[in-house]
Structure formats: C-alpha cells, structure tokens
Amino acid sequence: MTYDHHKRWRPASRKGDVCGYTLDGKTCERRGAHYCEPRADRVVAFFAELLVHPAGALANTKFVLASWQEHEIIRPLFGEVHWSEQWGRYVRRYSRATIVMARKNGKSALLSGIALYMLCGDGEESAEVYGAAATIRQAGKVFEPCRKMMLKSPLLAARLEHVKAARRIVDERTGSHYEVIPADADNELGHSPHCFILDEVLSQPDDSLWQAMRTGTGARTQPLMLAITTETSQQYSFGAEFIDEADRVLEDPKRAPHHFAFVRKTPRTPDELERLHRLFPGRPDLPVSLDWTDEANWAWSNPALGTFLSVQSLREEAKEALGDRKALNAFLQFRLNQRVSEVSRWIAMDLWDMNTGELAPNPGWIAGRLEGQRCWGGLDLSSKLDLTAWCLYFPGGELVWRFWAPQSVAPILDKFTDGKFSEWAEDGWVTLTDGDTIDYDTIYDDIETDHHLYKIIDATYDKWCGEPVRQALTKRTRMKMVESDTTFTRMTPPMSEFMRGLKAREYAHFGNPVARWMADNLECKSPRDDPDRVRPVKPSRDKTGKRIDGMPAAFFAIDGGLRGLPTPSIYESQGMSL
Structure with missing residues (x-):
C-alpha cells in the first residue's frame, strides 16, 4: 500500500518562512502548514537505529516500524507542522493524539518508543514525560518495555539513567525525565509535561487527570498529550466520550486540527460499515461484512x-x-474493538436447554428421584416484598429449586411473563404466601422438609438476609450455614464452574420453568479497571420486571460443592461407630 502524506488534510495556511529543516542531507523546502518529511524521518530513524523490540517474536531485533505504524501514526503525528507566531518557528501541528485499536497490537512497545523519543530525541530541555493508567501496575506495562529498550541500546544506556525506586528514567544532559504516575489528579497538579501518555482511557473514571496534565502544557513549545485505548464497555463514561470525539475528528479533521486520531474499530452496523468504506475508499484491509467470525473482518481492528x-x-x-456470551463480549471488545455493554446476558438458552436432563412433570417427581442423597444448599433471600430462592446442588449435577413470593407479587410478574408466573405457582414451581409480604415461616418449614428429605452438607446464604434467618434455620435443622455475598470475589469461582459445567453438559435442572426464566434474565458485569485481569462476573439485580434470584442461589450451592465433602471422622473412615 502506498501513502502520500502531502495529501492529508491540513489547515490552509501559508504563514511562516521556508521550513528548511534538514536531516541526512534532505531539506524541507515547504512553507505554511505542511508535512515535513525530514522531521518524520528523524523519528522513524530513532526507532530503527536506537531501539530494539523488548519482547515477543521480534525480541532483540531492530525496531523497524511496521508500515501501518510508520505511515499511519508516526509520520503524520511527528511530520505535520505549522508556523507558530508565539515561538517564531515551525512546531508540530498535533498537540493531542488518540489511538484506538484492539489489544495486543504492539501498543506498549510503540508508546515506549515514543516516550523515549520525547525524553531525549525531541530537542526539549528539561522535558517532563509522564505515563499514567488506572493503576501503577498498568502504567508500568509501558514503562517496563521502555526500560528494556533503554538498557538494550548502547547509546541510550550510556546516556540515560534508570532510577528504580522512583520508576523514573533520567537524561542528565538535558535535565529531562520520564516517570510513571498514579491516576490521582489531586496529587498531579504542578507538572509541566512535554509529553503525557495515558494508557487505557476506558479505565479512567473521569477526565480530571487528563485535564490536570493538559493545563500544565502551556509553557511547552510543542507538547504532546497522547492517549491510547481499547473500546470501552460503558456507553456513558469519560472513555466513551474520548473515543467518540476521536471518531468525529477522524470523520471531520476540521473539527479539531490539533487532534490526531487513529481509530480502528470493526463496524457493528451496516451504517458503520458504509461509513468506514466512505472514509477509507479502496483500502484492502477494510471489513467486508458484519460477520465477526469471518477472518477477513479481523485485520482492520x-x-x-x-x-x-x-x-x-x-x-x-x-x-x-461461539458458546459463551462472556467470551463473545470479550472478543468483540478487546479483539474487534467494538463497544459492548458492561452488563450483558450471560447464559445462552440453547446451552441451558442442553442441560435439562429428564423433563420433570412436577417438583414432587424430582424429590422422589433424589431422596436421601448428599447435596449443598444455596439461599438467596429477597426483601419481604419479592421472590426468595433456595437451590440444592447434588454431586451428579442435579439442581433443584424452591421459590417463594407474596401473593401480591404474582400479578406484577405476570405482566413480564405473559401470565406464566401464576401458572408456575399453580403447578407447584412457586409457593405463594398470603398477603403483601413473604411468610418466612413457610420458607423455614420447606427448608426443614428438605433437610429431612436429603443429606444437606451445608447451606451458603447471602449475608444480606441477616443473622435472624441463619439463627432460625440453625435452630430448626442444625445445618451448617456459610455466609457469602454477590461480590466479584465470591461469585467468580462458582459462576465460572457453572459455565464450565453447562458447556460440558454436566447439569440436570429438569426443565424447571422458573429457573429457566431467571437464567434467561441473568446478566453479568465485569470490572473495567484492568482488561488483562480475568473478568469476574456477578448477577445484576437492577432490571425492573426481571428476577434472577434462583441463579445466585444456585451459585451459592455450587460454591458449597467447590468446597467439597467434609473430612470424615476417624470413626467413619475406619468403619467404627459410637
């Protein structure tokens, strides 16, 4: 693919003298706003002649920029200049840059190279270069390749010093430094950044850090505020606003001539696909359809x-x-760079139905099949005005539920189930108690019945329901009660195990219609602070008209199963009796 950088849109300005910038015998004779090839050559040469790849398949080889890195990011970013009346010379046109692309496309190494260039190759005295992310650990992912590049370059290693305790690289010759800072705007005032690099904008709660740094660049002749990120999962967030603005600039550069935008996102709609082909006509790497499984659509992002x-x-x-909604959302967001909701449906119903086992005609039929067997219990209590769920999980993968609700809730839930909720109650899948509030004595009676019917090893309950419920059940049954909650930490192991078992078809829910309704309603959330972490999930309870209580109850029960059977006493292990 060929590139003509002189055809890039730029403000029509003839201000200024002839550029005259010279490198290796090549002199730029242009004037006004223009692309200065020797300036761009300087940065490209800095990468190729001084830097090596810090890791991966290209580790320890010369950092020769890939064609797209060179011609679509580095050359326009550093080669576009305009005349500055304030400084009386040509300076870089772009003071702000946004790079939006999928993960694992070499962004850390590229950012590290830019940071080193801005530190000691840009001709700025007392340059302050900062790297930041949501956490020091994340920001360190840019700093560490930078440190390795420095140490593996004889010239840079001789010139620069790594101050390990401060996570800082210092250039004594110019009084410049590069360091990693925390994403805490309150403590980051007073800097005068020549370059600020913000990694993973999607993890930032707001624009306070960005603005704190941006307002400190006023004394610099050609500062660079550079942000790089993958698409966010939150529609209303600083990250979304940031990415949307880059999209607008890409479409209309006149909107902000100082803002460089490199955005590579796989389109989600026909309109987005059409827009992409309109902006980049004839590009061979453009997506050809909206099919996310088609490899021809992967190269763009x-x-x-x-x-x-x-x-x-x-x-x-x-x-x-293909069979995992959470994995699909992760693939769409982190690999195809598409915006997906932070909250997403979690269980594919075809996967759920594959785990029916035998279809039970009624709840009593299930009890007759499992009587006397060992199991673990899970209890998810609602407020007195709503559904409560109890689930038993058996070693063979069987899942058995009980549901209770006040009579007054039935008409409300009928509206969201096409009248099926009352039918489920008539068929015995839900127990309705008289009045507007749930009858806890009925719940205690039914759980006590199960305690006599099965060998319940322990019961895990949501601590939200409080101590009185635990005391009442312990008094009636002497069951071991284990406290839990629906945080990421407590929900991730049982939910991960549940999804694994679903895919392996290890469960049997006997076609419980209430549980199926709740499974279809179930959504999961993932933390957004660090995309490299395993994405923990937990139930979302904030959808009016949808109920999921049976699913947390199942996860609590499965959590008990993960803890395993109790260690037998010496009497049991040796066949002795008291």
Whole structure:
C-alpha cells in the first residue's frame, strides 16, 4: 500500500518562512502548514537505529516500524507542522493524539518508543514525560518495555539513567525525565509535561487527570498529550466520550486540527460499515461484512495480525466465543474493538436447554428421584416484598429449586411473563404466601422438609438476609450455614464452574420453568479497571420486571460443592461407630 502524506488534510495556511529543516542531507523546502518529511524521518530513524523490540517474536531485533505504524501514526503525528507566531518557528501541528485499536497490537512497545523519543530525541530541555493508567501496575506495562529498550541500546544506556525506586528514567544532559504516575489528579497538579501518555482511557473514571496534565502544557513549545485505548464497555463514561470525539475528528479533521486520531474499530452496523468504506475508499484491509467470525473482518481492528499478533490465537478465542456470551463480549471488545455493554446476558438458552436432563412433570417427581442423597444448599433471600430462592446442588449435577413470593407479587410478574408466573405457582414451581409480604415461616418449614428429605452438607446464604434467618434455620435443622455475598470475589469461582459445567453438559435442572426464566434474565458485569485481569462476573439485580434470584442461589450451592465433602471422622473412615 502506498501513502502520500502531502495529501492529508491540513489547515490552509501559508504563514511562516521556508521550513528548511534538514536531516541526512534532505531539506524541507515547504512553507505554511505542511508535512515535513525530514522531521518524520528523524523519528522513524530513532526507532530503527536506537531501539530494539523488548519482547515477543521480534525480541532483540531492530525496531523497524511496521508500515501501518510508520505511515499511519508516526509520520503524520511527528511530520505535520505549522508556523507558530508565539515561538517564531515551525512546531508540530498535533498537540493531542488518540489511538484506538484492539489489544495486543504492539501498543506498549510503540508508546515506549515514543516516550523515549520525547525524553531525549525531541530537542526539549528539561522535558517532563509522564505515563499514567488506572493503576501503577498498568502504567508500568509501558514503562517496563521502555526500560528494556533503554538498557538494550548502547547509546541510550550510556546516556540515560534508570532510577528504580522512583520508576523514573533520567537524561542528565538535558535535565529531562520520564516517570510513571498514579491516576490521582489531586496529587498531579504542578507538572509541566512535554509529553503525557495515558494508557487505557476506558479505565479512567473521569477526565480530571487528563485535564490536570493538559493545563500544565502551556509553557511547552510543542507538547504532546497522547492517549491510547481499547473500546470501552460503558456507553456513558469519560472513555466513551474520548473515543467518540476521536471518531468525529477522524470523520471531520476540521473539527479539531490539533487532534490526531487513529481509530480502528470493526463496524457493528451496516451504517458503520458504509461509513468506514466512505472514509477509507479502496483500502484492502477494510471489513467486508458484519460477520465477526469471518477472518477477513479481523485485520482492520488488528493491524498487527499476521506479524506480531498470532492469527491462531484469535481463531481460538473466536471458537470459545461461539458458546459463551462472556467470551463473545470479550472478543468483540478487546479483539474487534467494538463497544459492548458492561452488563450483558450471560447464559445462552440453547446451552441451558442442553442441560435439562429428564423433563420433570412436577417438583414432587424430582424429590422422589433424589431422596436421601448428599447435596449443598444455596439461599438467596429477597426483601419481604419479592421472590426468595433456595437451590440444592447434588454431586451428579442435579439442581433443584424452591421459590417463594407474596401473593401480591404474582400479578406484577405476570405482566413480564405473559401470565406464566401464576401458572408456575399453580403447578407447584412457586409457593405463594398470603398477603403483601413473604411468610418466612413457610420458607423455614420447606427448608426443614428438605433437610429431612436429603443429606444437606451445608447451606451458603447471602449475608444480606441477616443473622435472624441463619439463627432460625440453625435452630430448626442444625445445618451448617456459610455466609457469602454477590461480590466479584465470591461469585467468580462458582459462576465460572457453572459455565464450565453447562458447556460440558454436566447439569440436570429438569426443565424447571422458573429457573429457566431467571437464567434467561441473568446478566453479568465485569470490572473495567484492568482488561488483562480475568473478568469476574456477578448477577445484576437492577432490571425492573426481571428476577434472577434462583441463579445466585444456585451459585451459592455450587460454591458449597467447590468446597467439597467434609473430612470424615476417624470413626467413619475406619468403619467404627459410637
């Protein structure tokens, strides 16, 4: 693919003298706002002649920029200049840059190279270069490759010093430094950044850190505020606003001539696909359809695909995503760079139905099949005005529920189930108690019945329901009660195990219609602070008209199963009796 950088849109300005910038015998003779090739050559040469790749398949080889890195990011970002009346010379046109692309496309190495150039290659005295992310650990993912590049370059290693305790690289010759800072705007006032690099904008709660740094650049002749990110999962957030603005600038650069935007997102709608082909006519790497499984649509959001990004790894992730909603959302967001909701439906109903086992005609039929067997219990109590769920999980994968609700709730839930909720109650799948509030004595009676019917090893309950419920059940049954909650930490293990078991068809829910309704309503959330972490999930309870109580109850019961059977006493293990 060929590039003509002189055809890029720029403000029509003839201000200023002839540029005259010279590098290796090449002099720029242009004037006004223009693309200065020797300036761009300088940065490209800095990468190729001084830096090596810090990791991966290209580790320890010269950092020769890939074509897309060179011509679509580095050359326009550093080569576009305009005349500054204030400084009486040509300066970079772009003071702000936003790069939006999928993960694992070499952004950390690219950012590290830019940071080193801005530290000691840009000709700025007392340059302050900062890297930040949601956490020091995340920001360190840019700093660490930077440190490795410095140490592996004889010239840079001789010139720069790494101050390990401060996570700082210092250039004594110019009085400049590069360091990692926390994402705490209150403590980051007073800086005068020549360059500020913000990694993973989607993890920032607001624009306070960005603005704190931006307002400190006024004394610099050609500062650079650079943000790089993957698409966010939150529609209304600082990250979404940031990315949307870059999209607008890409479509209309006149909107903000100082803002460089490199945005690579796989389209989600026909309109987005049409827009992409309109903005980049004739590009061979453009998506050809909206089919996320088509490998022909992966290259646009993954420009490194086939070089230092493995095609096979994407194939494997795409295959996993076919039967797993959480994996699908992760693939769409982090691999195809699409915006997905932070809250998403979690269980595919075809997967749920594959785990029916025998279809039970009524709840009593199930009890007759499992009587006397060991199991674990899970209890999710609602307020007195809503549904409460109890679930038993058996080692063979059987799941058995009880549901209770006040009579007054039935008409409300009928509206959201096409009248089925009352039918489920008539068929015995839900127990309705008289009045407007739930009758806890009925719940205690039914759980006590199950205690005599099955061998319940322990029962895990949501601590929200409080101590009185635990005391009442313990007094009636002498069951071991284990406290839990629906936080990411407590929900992740049983939910992960549940999804694994669903895929392996290890469960039997006997076609419980109430549980199926709740499984279809179930949504999961994932933390947004660090995309590299395993995405824990927990039930979302904030959808009016939808109920999911049976699912947390099942996860509590499965959590008991993960703890395993109690250790037998010496009398049991040796066949002795008291």
